[in-house]
Amino acid sequence: MLRVQSIEVRYDEVPALHDVSIDVREGEIVAVIGSNGAGKTTLLRAISGMRPPARGEIFLDDTPLHTLKTHQISALGVAHVPEGRGIFARQSVLRNLYLGAFLRSDREREETLERVFDLFPRLAERRNQSAGTLSGGEQQMLAIARGLMARPRILMLDEPSLGLMPKLVDLIFELVQRINQEDGITILLVEQNVRESLEIAHRAYVLETGRVVLSGSGEDLLHNEQVQRAYLGM
Amino acid sequence: MSPELVLFLQTLVSGILIGFVFSLLSVGLTLIFGVMDIVNFAHGEHLMLAMYATFWMWTLWGIDPLFSLPVVALLLFILGVITYRLLIRYVLDAPMLAQIFVTFGLMVFLRNLAQVLWSEDYRRIGDTLLSGRIELFGIFIGRPQLFASLGAVITTGLLYFFLKRTRTGWALEATAEDKEVAGLMGINTERMFALAWGLGLASVGVAGALLATFNPIFPEVGTVFVLVTFVAVALGGFGSVPGAFIAGIIIGIVQVLGGFLWEPRFKTVLIYAIYLGVVFIRPQGLLGRR
Ligand SMILES: Nc1ncnc2c1ncn2[C@@H]1O[C@H](COP(=O)(O)OP(=O)(O)OP(=O)(O)O)[C@@H](O)[C@H]1O
Ligand SMILES: [Mg+2]
Numbered sequence: 325m326l327r328v329q330s331i332e333v334r335y336d337e338v339p340a341l342h343d344v345s346i347d348v349r350e351g352e353i354v355a356v357i358g359s360n361g362a363g364k365t366t367l368l369r370a371i372s373g374m375r376p377p378a379r380g381e382i383f384l385d386d387t388p389l390h391t392l393k394t395h396q397i398s399a400l401g402v403a404h405v406p407e408g409r410g411i412f413a414r415q416s417v418l419r420n421l422y423l424g425a426f427l428r429s430d431r432e433r434e435e436t437l438e439r440v441f442d443l444f445p446r447l448a449e450r451r452n453q454s455a456g457t458l459s460g461g462e463q464q465m466l467a468i469a470r471g472l473m474a475r476p477r478i479l480m481l482d483e484p485s486l487g488l489m490p491k492l493v494d495l496i497f498e499l500v501q502r503i504n505q506e507d508g509i510t511i512l513l514v515e516q517n518v519r520e521s522l523e524i525a526h527r528a529y530v531l532e533t534g535r536v537v538l539s540g541s542g543e544d545l546l547h548n549e550q551v552q553r554a555y556l557g558m
Numbered sequence: 559m560s561p562e563l564v565l566f567l568q569t570l571v572s573g574i575l576i577g578f579v580f581s582l583l584s585v586g587l588t589l590i591f592g593v594m595d596i597v598n599f600a601h602g603e604h605l606m607l608a609m610y611a612t613f614w615m616w617t618l619w620g621i622d623p624l625f626s627l628p629v630v631a632l633l634l635f636i637l638g639v640i641t642y643r644l645l646i647r648y649v650l651d652a653p654m655l656a657q658i659f660v661t662f663g664l665m666v667f668l669r670n671l672a673q674v675l676w677s678e679d680y681r682r683i684g685d686t687l688l689s690g691r692i693e694l695f696g697i698f699i700g701r702p703q704l705f706a707s708l709g710a711v712i713t714t715g716l717l718y719f720f721l722k723r724t725r726t727g728w729a730l731e732a733t734a735e736d737k738e739v740a741g742l743m744g745i746n747t748e749r750m751f752a753l754a755w756g757l758g759l760a761s762v763g764v765a766g767a768l769l770a771t772f773n774p775i776f777p778e779v780g781t782v783f784v785l786v787t788f789v790a791v792a793l794g795g796f797g798s799v800p801g802a803f804i805a806g807i808i809i810g811i812v813q814v815l816g817g818f819l820w821e822p823r824f825k826t827v828l829i830y831a832i833y834l835g836v837v838f839i840r841p842q843g844l845l846g847r848r
Contacts (some may be wrong), residue, residue, distance in 0.1 A: 362736075371740075372742060374738060374741070375744075393746075394741035394742060394747045395741050395742070395743075395745055395747070396737075398741070398742055398743065398744035399744050403742070404742050406738075406739060406742065410736060410738070410739040410742070411739075412732055412735050412736065412739070413735070414735055415728075415731070415732070415735070419728065423728060423729075423732050423740075423743045423745075424743060426725070426728075426729060426743045426744045426745055427743075427744040440793050470743075474743070474744065558768065
């Protein structure tokens with residue numbers, strides 16, 4: 325469904341991604357793991373049009389994304405939950421969710437809202453609270469929920485478990501899996517929580533200094549010696 | 559009532575009335591700043607253009623300001639969008655100095671253009687449908703002034719309603735808060751920038767048409783109003799629409815009361831004093847963030 329073909333992304337002429345190719349098929353959870361500065365965020369930014377690639381191509385089915393603007397890519401069904409959450413702190417929780425459904429009709433929006441509140445009951449309780457006053461965990465849930473409000477075909481999550489306590493991390497991974505299974509939404513997950521990610525991912529890519537160095541099923545990578553040594557402390 | 563009290567009330571009322579117009583002017587400026595962090599230094603010159611537009615429609619075609627007002631607002635809206643498309647768009651990611659240069663240059667250009675096209679003459683619109691005054695409890699209120707403040711309040715209210723209650727208004731506010739994330743929501747942020755300029759200048763258009771009914775019109779007329787506008791925006795908190803609204807009224811009152819209780823020629827000093835007070839005591843302004 326999503327095909328990234330040999331892209332190069334640069335910041336001030338310095339490439340952060342070299343010749344990166346990844347594939348995401350309909351219905352999958354695909355994880356991208358790698359340490360700090362590997363280029364994971366850059367990959368998602370390239371896909372959503374925030375940082376268009378200098379070289380290479382990106383396709384959603386047969387539609388080229390690399391020539392489109394962010395809002396157009398969003399309209400095609402690609403939702404990007406950015407690193408650091410990017411919630412609208414000055415707006416209420418509900419307004420944040422409504423903004424997620426900006427391109428949807430009122431009817432679709434209300435339907436999706438019901439499902440989102442079912443997945444994230446905490447947000448329902450706090451719908452009128454200003455989003456900036458939510459706890460870190462709640463803000464992360466809001467960011468994911470807002471991504472869902474667009475009814476995307478593919479949901480891209482950038483380190484959703486970052487900075488959360490272990491219990492919340494487990495909850496987030498569980499929710500990601502539910503969204504994939506129950507709502508049939510394809511997921512591209514960027515994470516540093518390697519074990520949990522590989523456990524729920526169908527397939528995964530390992531990114532190191534801007535290059536894909538390994539790929540395979542989540543299961544295989546969990547048992548890969550290189551991965552175990554570098555990322556699982558074994 | 560004693561004559562002093564009457565005079566005091568008379569002054570207070572006129573301060574509040576002009577304060578509402580300051581509010582509208584400030585809302586226009588703060589809207590543009592809030593959405594894209596760019597200060598429109600040509601704000602006063604846009605006001606000048608709106609006043610001339612009102613004047614010429616009245617002089618050439620006999621159109622009363624009451625009716626030319628929506629036309630002027632529309633013209634300024636279009637001018638705002640064009641200014642964005644032709645000029646501002648290219649300095650969005652430029653250093654701040656470049657941005658200042660562009661709108662500052664626009665200010666100089668528009669002022670010179672007006673001097674060349676329409677000379678330095680002071681122009682006035684004669685009797686309009688709004689001329690005359692009314693008396694309320696011994697206080698006289700000019701009908702143009704009354705209408706101006708009414709029009710300003712209504713326009714500000716409509717703008718606020720638009721921002722808070724419509725989908726496009728939400729998109730504008732989201733763009734103001736984080737344009738990158740707004741793009742991820744499917745919002746065409748470039749269009750929102752153009753809209754901010756359109757609405758910002760349309761507000762100035764309304765204010766210009768209202769002010770033209772009781773103020774002289776000349777190429778530098780913008781400077782008369784732009785100082786209070788900038789101070790009101792700072793006092794209200796850069797980018798805050800309700801803040802600019804409240805600050806405009808405060809400044810209107812301070813200005814006339816300062817002139818009344820102290821000395822008329824000190825009123826500009828007072829406004830500067832407010833500005834300095836804001837900078838030192840509460841740099842983020844009354845309702846500002848950070
Ligand atoms: N805005 C930027 N300007 C210049 N260089 C950047 C910018 N953003 C990222 N980089 C560089 O690009 C490289 C990849 O960064 P990126 O943020 O994609 O890594 P990451 O894998 O997401 O890291 P982390 O796990 O810390 O979030 C890094 O070397 C980083 O310094
Ligand atoms: Mg990152």
